[in-house]
Amino acid sequence: MADSPLSNIQLKLVNTIDAAMEFKRWLGERRAVLGVDTESSGLHPEKDRLRLVQIGDRDTGWAIPWELWGGVALEALNNYTGEWVAHNASFDCRFLQIHAGWKPPWDRIHDTMTQAHIVDPGRPKGLKPLADRLVDSQATVGAQVLTQAMYDNNWDWGSVPVDTPAYWGYGALDPLLTCRIHEKMYPLVEDVPAYALEMSAVRICAGMMLRGMKVDVEHCTTKALELREWVLEARQWALDEFNIKNVTSNKQIIDRLVADGVELTKMTESGKSLSLDKDVLEAIKDRHPLANLVRKVRRAEKTCGTYLDNMVELADANGYVHAQINPLGAVTGRMSIQDPAWQTLYRDDKVVRNGVIPSEGNSLVAIDADQIEARLMAHFSGDQGLIDAFKGPDDFFCTIGSEIFQDTIKKGDFRRTLTKNTVYGKCYCAGPDKLAETAHISQETAHSVFNRFDYLYPGVKEYAEGIIRDGEAAYAAGEVPYVETPYGRRIPVFGSKIYPLVNYSVQGPAAEVLKRGMADLEAKGLSDYLVLPVHDELVLDAPKDIANDVLHEVEEILTDRTTFKVDLTWSGEIYEDRWTTKA
DNA sequence: GTGCGTGGCGCG
């Protein structure tokens, strides 16, 4: 330990006037950057307590108990005019904003978690693994000691006494480690345009999390109750009629279906058992009364368990749900959202979406990027046929569908959907058999549609093959294959499966388009209305009387007719009452 | 009782 990188560090607790004075003297020293971190009783700043504020540099870490010595921390936060660095800055900034009234100086805040993702999106980006790797393999010993102490004393993050050395010491070390990580990683991302873009996403997402989305708690509660009543009846019926003790046990259902002579052939992904997914159930719905029942019960329970219950439980006193938005949740640079998974709300079922409402006096404004992945595929592949199809006056899928099927295709024609499936299948490197499966068409038809697509738009296939060829060469050379986005993020694949890079090359830039758009809205003063990102869609919660202006302004700002070979257009809708009820 | 792999399914 003597010559380890962390052998000369100092960890200190502010628990006396003298210590506070010493902290203030220390704060006056010159240094490149200050680390900041917080400990809380839980993950939600709206309901959990702030317990510890830690400030440090590369050699010294201070732990400041918030309740007794918060003033000392706040003074430092407000008076320091240099750069801050935090690991997952969004978390600390939200706690400090709510509990300390600190207005984060975002233009002076760095985030090592964001840096880590840009440097290497495929590796763990928690503080501990990074510190292990970049600072000192002994860096996480303190965390283990704390875990043991918490276990021995039956403490949790809310009850562990702040003057427990294992607790405050662990806390005080974090800003120090963050500074050390920043030293190593900032130089690697400083000049990558993605870093500034991602920091703007971090900042804007922090705002969205603080605002939250308003839910109709009454509606969600009532609907969940109704559904549960129905589920009870359905389960009873299955028991009475078919001796099924649990409708959602696939094992029980499969046994019964087989006993009743229903033929099942599809296997699950792992090949360990017969599949009973919704396609299988759909196929046998006329052969056994249980098939439809299973689907309905599954759906009802998901509606309650995944959505309605969570919306009720996660709502704060004012009816707002503050989901966790992770601006770099996916390797591709897409954002992910949890608690609840707002990005997966049913599109067409009103029960759940009616539970989401605008703030008092507001409307929801939702705006979508039109066919963004297909447009970006047209751009990056450079296929002239696709580019031209987007330049034409008609619906893109109708246009190329008409070319593929040599017939006039209008909206509503099933061949339009098939065309859409084909385009997105191409974006994901699907084969014709997979298309046949998703589109419920014969393999022969799928093959001929694919062949026709490749014939008409050869650029897509060439583009995909090029990416795979380069990736395979890299893999053969012992390197990690990757694609690079316009903002300079590298998205890797690990192992010999290269083809996902083709999708990454489109999904990654699409994610950047959305973040670029969010930043542009912020620059025009519109980001305070933002409440939710959904991959190619933004939802805003804006005063009714200006909702229409906001919609058009947002459309205008987001629409981009210069950067790519095809226009990126957006179109939106206003929801005055609930997310699904059209105005 | 808790953790974890599996199966299933919602969205883009």
Add this chain to the structure above:
DNA sequence: AAAGCGCGCCACGCAC
């Protein structure tokens, strides 16, 4: 040669 990408969440059923 052939290849459907990215997430989060829940229930089940087995292992510890």
